[in-house]
Amino acid sequence: MLVTVGxxxxxxxxxxxxxxxxxxDEPDRRFADGATLVTDSKVPRTLTVAASRWHSGRLLVKFAGVPDRTAAEQLRNLVVQAEVDENERPEDQEEYYDRELIGLAVRTSDGAEAGEVIDVVHLPxxxxxxxxxxAGNAVLVPLVEELVPEINVDKQYVVVADRPGLLDPEGAEVVPTEPDAD
Known part of the structure; x- marks a missing residue:
């Protein structure tokens, strides 16, 4: 199974x-020397990691067959995926692959059904x-322990905290603001 890694x-x-x-969450493993990655593009391309290193908090990768800056620029914006065994789990028990979360039932803290996870959005x-x-609408919930206190992949559910406006934006508390001074 292919999993997006970068x-x-x-x-x-x-x-x-x-x-x-x-x-x-495993960049040193997925971008190790010799690792094979596949681009997610109209014409998929296989790339082999020749070397990788961290520089100023950023991962730099040299792919085999990409000799210079011109060739490197042609790869810009391509999504790369790694082949991962379907039964493989991240090393850290508190981490999950996106594929493990998508499709899980969502419950509130009191056990009420609240929907289904349809995607995991990665932001910086x-x-x-x-x-x-x-009701068919979608909401975004930060994947932090305070708001998602429980994830049970085996029983196929996640628990989302009952916070005003979190699952129902219409129910958000409105904080009165002072009128603009002219």
């Missing part, structure tokens, strides 16, 4: 390295669960 950014230097927007600051509500 998106190739701009070229770095003149020797074919690229910056990678990492989308995996945090991940979000996209939840389809029973």
């Amino acid at each position: 998106r190739i950014g701009r070229a770095h230097g003149i020797k074919g390295e690229v910056g990678v927007d990492v989308r995996t 600051s945090q991940d979000l669960l996209e939840i389809r509500r029973p």
Whole structure:
């Protein structure tokens, strides 16, 4: 099964390295020397990691067969995926692959059915669960322990905290604001 592990950014230097927007909790494993990745594009391409290193908090990767900056720039914005065994789990018990979360039932803290996880959205600051509500609309919930206190992959559900406006934006508390001073 293919799992998204990153998106190739701009070229770095003149020797074919690229910056990678990492989308995996295991970058040192997925971008290890010799790792094979597949691009998620109209014409999929297999890329082999020749070398990788961290530079100023950013992962730089050199792919085999990408000799210079010009070739590296042609890879820009491609999403790269790794082949992962369907039964493989992340090393940390508190981490999950997106595929494990998508499709899980969503319950509130009191056990009421609240929808289904339909996607995991990765942002630079945090991940979000996209939840389809029973009414058909979708909401985004930050994937943090305070708001998603329980994830049970074996029993196929997640618990989302009952907070005003979290699952029902219409029910959000409105904080009165002072009128603008002219």
